[in-house]
Every structure is written in C-alpha cells, then in structure tokens.
Amino acid sequence: MTRVRVTAPRSLRPTAVLTGGRSAAALREAAEESDAGQLFVRSLIRSQLRLALVVALGFLLILLAFPLMLGLVPGLADSTIAGLPFDWVLLGAGIYPVIGLSAWLYVRTAARNEARYRDLAGDK
Amino acid sequence: MNPVVGVAAFAAVTLATAVVGFYGLKVSRTTGDFYVASRTVKPWWNASAIGGEYLSAASFLGVAGLILLSGTDALWYPVGYTAGYLMLLLFVAAPLRRSGAYTIPDFTEARLDSSAVRRVTSLVVVVVGWLYIVPQLHGAALAIRITTGLPAWVGPVAVVAVVCITVVAGGMRSVTFVQAFQYWLKLTALAVPIVFILLVLGGATGTTAPAAPPAVNPSALAPAGPYQIISLLVALLFGTLGLPHVLVRFYTNPDGQSARRTTLIVLGLLSVFYLLPTAYGMIGRVVAPDLAESGQADALVLLLPGRVVGGMAGDLLSALVVAGAFAAFLSTTSGLVVSLAGVISQDVFGGSVRGFRLAALISALVPLGIASMTESMALAGSVGLVFAFTASTICPVLLLGIWWRGLTDAGAIAGMVTGGVFCGSAMVAGSVLGAAATPSWLAQPAAWTVPVAFAVMVLVSRATQGRVPRTMTRVMTRLHTPERPLATER
Numbered sequence: 001m002t003r004v005r006v007t008a009p010r011s012l013r014p015t016a017v018l019t020g021g022r023s024a025a026a027l028r029e030a031a032e033e034s035d036a037g038q039l040f041v042r043s044l045i046r047s048q049l050r051l052a053l054v055v056a057l058g059f060l061l062i063l064l065a066f067p068l069m070l071g072l073v074p075g076l077a078d079s080t081i082a083g084l085p086f087d088w089v090l091l092g093a094g095i096y097p098v099i100g101l102s103a104w105l106y107v108r109t110a111a112r113n114e115a116r117y118r119d120l121a122g123d124k
Numbered sequence: 125m126n127p128v129v130g131v132a133a134f135a136a137v138t139l140a141t142a143v144v145g146f147y148g149l150k151v152s153r154t155t156g157d158f159y160v161a162s163r164t165v166k167p168w169w170n171a172s173a174i175g176g177e178y179l180s181a182a183s184f185l186g187v188a189g190l191i192l193l194s195g196t197d198a199l200w201y202p203v204g205y206t207a208g209y210l211m212l213l214l215f216v217a218a219p220l221r222r223s224g225a226y227t228i229p230d231f232t233e234a235r236l237d238s239s240a241v242r243r244v245t246s247l248v249v250v251v252v253g254w255l256y257i258v259p260q261l262h263g264a265a266l267a268i269r270i271t272t273g274l275p276a277w278v279g280p281v282a283v284v285a286v287v288c289i290t291v292v293a294g295g296m297r298s299v300t301f302v303q304a305f306q307y308w309l310k311l312t313a314l315a316v317p318i319v320f321i322l323l324v325l326g327g328a329t330g331t332t333a334p335a336a337p338p339a340v341n342p343s344a345l346a347p348a349g350p351y352q353i354i355s356l357l358v359a360l361l362f363g364t365l366g367l368p369h370v371l372v373r374f375y376t377n378p379d380g381q382s383a384r385r386t387t388l389i390v391l392g393l394l395s396v397f398y399l400l401p402t403a404y405g406m407i408g409r410v411v412a413p414d415l416a417e418s419g420q421a422d423a424l425v426l427l428l429p430g431r432v433v434g435g436m437a438g439d440l441l442s443a444l445v446v447a448g449a450f451a452a453f454l455s456t457t458s459g460l461v462v463s464l465a466g467v468i469s470q471d472v473f474g475g476s477v478r479g480f481r482l483a484a485l486i487s488a489l490v491p492l493g494i495a496s497m498t499e500s501m502a503l504a505g506s507v508g509l510v511f512a513f514t515a516s517t518i519c520p521v522l523l524l525g526i527w528w529r530g531l532t533d534a535g536a537i538a539g540m541v542t543g544g545v546f547c548g549s550a551m552v553a554g555s556v557l558g559a560a561a562t563p564s565w566l567a568q569p570a571a572w573t574v575p576v577a578f579a580v581m582v583l584v585s586r587a588t589q590g591r592v593p594r595t596m597t598r599v600m601t602r603l604h605t606p607e608r609p610l611a612t613e614r
Contacts, residue, residue, distance in 0.1 A: 038597065045604045049527050052214040059210060063203075067353070084406075091199040092402040096395035099210050103391050106214055107384045114381070114606040121605075 037121060044117040048110060055106045062098050066090055129439050130271030133446035137309070138286050141454060144305045167382055171389035173300045174373045176307035178205075178390075179397060180256075180456035181263030184310060184449055186504030187398070189421035191405025192412070197353070198405065201504050202398035204357050208364025208511075209394060213387040216365045218380030219526045219603040226375055227467050228368060228518060235525045235603075237593035238533035244540055246471045248517045249368045250487075251544075253464040255510045256367070257457055257491035259503050263422070264453045265495070266503075270423045271446050277496060283450070284492045287458045291465065291484045300376060306455040307393065313448020314400035317429040317441040321407060324432050352568050356508060359570035363511025366518030368467070369459040379607040404428060422503050425449070461487045498555075509551050512570035516543030516577045524581055526603060531581070532591040539581025547573040 070076055070087050079086045183205060190198035225231035228249050233242035261280035268279030364370070377383040408415065408424045412431060415424055426449060429441035464487035465480055473479025517540045524531045524539075550569035554562045565572065593599075 038601075041601050041605060045527070045600065048604060056211065056214050059207070063207070063357075087196050088199070088402075088406060091196055091203065092406070093399060095203050096206065096398070099206055100388075100391055100395060103210055103213055103388050107388050110218070110384060111381060118606060 040117060040121045044113060047113045051106065051109050051113065055102050059098065059102045063095065066095065126439050126442075127272045127274075129443045130268065130446050133271075133443040134268075134282065134450050136443075137447045137450045137454065140305070140309075141286075141302055141451075142290070144302050167377075167386045167389055169300060169304050170373065170376055170386045171393060172304035172307045173376075174303075174370065174386065174390045175393040175397065176303035176305070176310070176451075176455050177369055177373060177459040178209075178367075178394070178456075179307065179310055179452055180507065181260045181449070181452050182504045182507035183398070183401065184314070184452040185263055185266070185422045185425050186259075186507065187401040188404035188408060188425045189423070190504040191402060192408040192416050192421045192424050195409065198504070199402065200353055200356055201360070201508065202402060204360025204511075205364070206391065206394045206398060207357075208360050208362070209387060209391050211361050212365040212370070213384060213391070216522055216526060217374065217383045217387045220371060220522075221374050221377050221383035222380045222603050222605075222607065223599075224602075226372065227463060227470075228366070228371055228522070229467055229471070231371075232521055232525065232536065235593075235596075235599050236531065236533045236536055237595050238536075241521075241533045241536050243471065244537050245518070245521065246467050248540055248544060249467050250464055252366070252510060252514050252518065253368050253460045253487065254491045254494065255513065256507065257460050257488070258495045258498065259506045259510075260453045260457045261491060261495035262498075262506070263449065263503055266422055267426060267446060267449050267453075270420070270426050271442070279453075280492055280495050283453050283457055284488045286454060287461050288485060288488050291458060291461055291488075292481045303373075303455055303459065306451045307397075309451045310448045311393075311397055311400070313444045313451070314397075314404070314425070317433075317445055318400055318403055318407075320437065320441055321429060321432045325407070325411070349564065351571065352564050355512075355564075355568035355571035358574055359508055359512035359515050359568070362515035362519045362574060363513075363570075366514040366522055369456070369463045372459075372463050372466070381606065401425065407432075457488070508568075509554075512568070512573065513544070513547045513551065515570050516547040516573040519574070520577045520581050524578070524585075528582075528585075529596055529600060530585050530589065530592060532585045532588045533593070534588040534591055535581045535583075535585030538584040539577045542580040543573055543577025546576060 070090065076086060081089050183202070187198065187202050187205075190201060220231065223231050223234060225234060229242045229245040232245040233239060261283060264279035264283045265276040266279070268274050268282070269276040272278075374383050374386075377386055404425050408428060412424060412428060415421055415427065420427075426442070426445055429445055430438045432438075433441055461484055465484035468483035468486060469476070469479040473483060520539050520543065521531075521536045525536070547569050550566045550573065554566050557566070559567070
C-alpha cells in the first residue's frame with residue numbers, strides 16, 4: 001500500500017449517500033436549479049442568520065450587563081461569595097455558563113431550522 | 125528551581141508527543157484511512173484536538189501573568205478567547221465545513237471564483253500565522269530561562285527544531301491524536317498543582333479560600349477604560365474565527381451539524397480550562413506580587429507551585445507545569461506550521477511533497493528570526509494584537525462571504541488590504557512608541573479597524589456589483605444546506 005501526503009482535499013465530488021432513491025447530491029442540484037428550491041435556500045439562510053444574530057446580540061447584552069451591574073449597583077463589587085470577591089467570581093467564572101447556554105440553544109435551533117428546510121425541500 | 129526539572133519536563137513532553145504521534149500513525153496508515161478518518165473522528169476527540177491546538181502560550185502563561193499585572197481587567201482575555209469560539213460557532217462553523225475548503229485561501233477562492241483573492245488571502249494568512257508563532261517562541265524563551273537557567277534562545281530553537289522534525293518527517297500526520305493528548309496534558313498540568321497549592325495555602329491560613337486579592341495594583345499599569353475593554357473584546361470575539369489553524373480542524377468533522385456539536389464541546393473544554401489560569405493569577409496576586417514588580421509576570425504559572433509547595437513535591441509539580449507549558453508551545457506552533465506550510469506549498473511550490481517540507485521549514489524559521497530580534501511583551505497582550513489583525517482582515521471576508529451574496533473579489537481584496545494596513549500600522553506604531561507612550565486607540569486598534577475593513581469591503585463590493593461571481597448561487601446553496609436528507613431522524 002502506498003502512502004500519499006494529503007495537503008488538500010480531493011476534488012469536491014458529490015457524496016452519494018443514497019436514501020430512498022434520492023441522493024444528497026440530487027437534492028442539492030434540485031435546490032440549485034429550480035426557483036422554488038432557491039426560495040427555500042434563501043429562507044433557510046435568512047433564518048440561520050437571524051438566529052445567529054439574535055444569539056450573538058443576546059450574549060453581548062449579558063456580557064455588557066456584567067460590568068454595568070458592577071459599576072452601578074453600589075457595594076456589589078466589594079461583596080464576596082464564599083470568601084472570593086464578587087467581581088472576580090462574576091467575570092472569572094460566571095460568564096462561562098452563559099456562553100455554554102447560548103451555544104447549546106443555538107445548536108438546537110439551527111438543527112431545527114435545517115430539519116424544516118429538509119422537510120420543505122425533500123418532500124417537494 | 126532545580127534546572128534538571130525543566131530539561132526533564134521538556135524531554136518528557138517531546139517523547140510523549142512522538143509516542144502518541146507514532147501510535148496514531150499506526151492507527152491511520154493508508155491514504156484511504158486518512159480520508160475515512162475524517163468521518164470516524166468522534167466529536168470528543170476532535171474537540172479535544174481543537175482545544176489542544178488553540179490553548180497557546182498566551183492562554184497557559186499569559187492569562188495568569190496579565191491577571192497578576194492588571195487584576196480584573198485581564199479577566200476579559202479568557203472570556204474573549206472563549207466567546208470567540210461562540211462567534212465561530214454562530215457564524216462560520218457549519219458553513220465552513222460544508223464549503224469543503226481545507227484552508228482559508230481555498231475558501232475565498234472557491235467563494236469568489238478568483239485567484240487574485242486567493243493570493244491576497246494566502247499572504248494575510250501567512251502573516252497572521254507568523255505573528256501568532258512569535259509569542260509562542262517568546263514563551264518558550266521565558267520558560268527555558270526561568271526553569272533551567274540556560275540562555276533564553278535555547279527555548280525557541282528547541283521548539284522550532286522539534287516542530288520541524290515532526291512535521292517534515294511526517295510524524296504529525298496523526299495530528300488529531302497528538303493535539304487531543306496535548307489538551308488533556310495542559311489541563312492536568314494546571315489542575316493538579318492548583319489542588320496542592322490550595323491545600324497548602326488553606327492549611328497555612330486556616331481558611332479554605334485564599335484571601336481577597338490586594339486592592340493595590342502591583343504594576344504601574346493604568347486600569348483599562350471602556351474603550352480598551354470594548355476594543356479588546358472586538359478583537360478576541362472576531363479574531364478567533366479567522367485563525368488559520370482552526371479551520372483545518374473543522375475539516376475532520378463529517379458534516380456541518382457535527383462541526384456545530386464539536387464546537388459546543390470545545391466551548392465546554394475551554395470554559396473548564398480558563399478557570400485554572402484565572403485561579404493562578406488570583407493566588408499570584410496574594411502570594412507573589414513581587415513577580416509583577418520584577419517584570420516576570422508571565423512566569424507566574426511556572427514559579428507558583430515551587431514557591432508555595434516547595435521541596436520534592438514542589439519540584440514534581442513544577443515539572444508538570446513546565447511540561448504543560450511546552451505542550452502549549454509545541455501544539456500551537458506545530459498546528460500553525462502545518463496549516464501555513466499547506467498554504468505556502470500550494471501557492472508557491474505547486475503542492476509537491478518536497479515543496480511542503482520546504483514550506484514547513486520556512487513557516488517555522490521566519491518567526492524564529494522575528495522572535496530572536498524582538499523583546500517579549502506580555503504574552504496575552506501580543507497575542508491579543510494578532511487577534512485584532514485577524515479580525516480586521518480575515519474575519520470580514522469570511523463573514524461577508526458566508527452571509528452576503530453581494531460580496532465581490534474587488535471588495536474582498538480592498539477590505540483585507542485596508543484592514544491589514546491600518547491594523548498593521550497601529551501595531552508597528554505601538555511597538556515603536558513603547559507601551560507607555562502609545563495612545564489607547566493605537567494600542568487596541570480593533571474597535572476602529574474592524575468596522576473600517578467591513579465598510580470598505582461592502583462599499584467596494586457595491587460599486588463593483590457586476591463582478592459577483594456566476595457560481596455564487598451554487599456556492600451559497602452548498603454552504604448553507606444540510607448534507608444528508610433526514611432519513612434517519614424521521
């Protein structure tokens with residue numbers, strides 16, 4: 001067996017995953033060719049972009065709220081949790097669950113958007 | 125510190141990397157296996173590998189050092205490094221995987237159907253890669269000097285030598301296994317010592333938690349204003365998604381959905397990891413503020429276990445931390461060298477195997493030259509500037525390329541050049557003026573260079589609307605539609 005160095009992908013061949021007589025490549029072609037197919041694609045892209053923007057903005061607002069809260073609520077920055085200063089706990093550990101939750105929500109909803117697209121485009 | 129400890133730790137990491145690489149090589153032997161591997165790599169492995177490659181010297185040493193220097197202001201760095209992956213997940217993970225591109229120049233060329241865009245993107249990617257390797261080598265110089273007492277240049281030379289040998293010999297082909305192993309090594313190397321440090325500190329003071337960090341600032345740094353924090357966050361949030369070594373790893377996901385799942389796990393792994401440097405920085409402010417005064421803040425992580433624990437146990441813990449640090453230098457540097465070599469060899473040497481080896485040498489030796497000529501700034505800070513550069517050049521072309529149908533080749537080139545020139549000049553001006561004399565809009569340029577790059581890209585594309593490639597509809601469909609019909613889930 002010869003070994004070949006791989007530095008680039010093989011030519012972008014269609015993946016022939018056959019399911020119920022209709023391949024992914026055929027589905028894509030249908031989507032590319034027809035006007036109706038393009039309509040579905042455009043609406044999929046729009047809903048994915050809207051979802052990404054909403055999650056990003058929501059996260060940034062929460063991120064912004066953290067320093068504002070510390071600055072505006074008197075005494076909060078000086079209070080402690082389990083012996084640790086509150087601002088350290090908030091910025092050093094409290095943001096990570098927010099990031100994880102946003103990511104999880106996004107992954108779930110994005111997959112749902114795609115499932116809806118498949119239903120629309122696949123049953124045509 | 126006992127000098128043998130540092131040398132032994134470095135040797136052990138190199139050996140372990142070689143062994144894991146060799147084992148992985150046996151698992152994936154043939155070309156066929158290599159391609160199949162892209163479908164069989166589990167999200168957990170893949171996510172660990174991405175984490176291993178991403179956690180560089182800046183994360184391992186720099187974050188704790190910067191927290192020691194500037195307190196809560198520095199906490200924005202780990203937050204930004206992690207949230208950058210959230211942005212990557214939201215805007216580029218699945219479409220980039222679906223593009224089938226292996227490097228960023230591959231993507232821009234396919235999307236805009238233009239080899240001129242490819243050449244400009246390649247140039248930017250190579251600059252980003254080199255700038256990103258330099259702080260890794262500075263970190264290696266620092267670690268060698270602190271832990272072994274050898275001259276500082278030994279560290280970067282050793283790292284570059286190990287990376288060159290493994291990449292040129294082909295030992296890094298099983299890169300997924302090696303990088304995944306490096307993530308867990310780095311996590312262990314910080315987690316085990318911190319447990320002992322907390323036990324010792326808790327025993328000494330009678331409390332379980334360390335005392336509150338001193339209010340006094342151990343350095344002369346002025347606290348960061350809102351502009352600096354916002355600009356830093358812009359750089360970190362939008363810089364991550366353009367890093368050249370990140371995209372290659374997404375290619376090993378079987379499809380767009382698993383690319384998302386992998387990124388989700390990466391976010392978890394990064395969140396867990398960054399709690400540790402934060403803890404080191406916090407404890408350092410209490411027990412080792414003198415390091416900040418003597419300008420050795422970046423060495424905090426390396427020195428803290430020996431200082432607090434001491435004796436034989438301290439030596440062992442120090443060895444573990446040093447090993448983790450070298451894992452950070454090696455994994456990030458080799459990841460970058462592999463992806464840079466891929467870009468350089470395709471664009472300059474026509475993609476031959478000899479060309480790849482030559483390109484790998486160039487990719488590693490140029491930053492070695494730069495590193496030997498420059499002084500180490502704060503590690504986390506200099507990596508932050510690289511993120512600003514990426515956010516001003518590659519990020520706009522990726523985001524607009526994925527989400528906007530109107531992008532043209534002329535717009536992409538104009539935007540990348542504008543962002544690159546502005547951000548690059550700010551970086552040069554900042555290093556000429558020195559940290560103290562640089563105004564904050566030059567020290568943290570991302571807040572204005574990123575919007576300018578986006579604006580130029582959009583305006584020039586609008587003006588050259590006739591140049592929208594004819595392949596655009598097909599490419600956009602490919603980027604956003606799921607790969608498989610939903611037969612299994614129905």
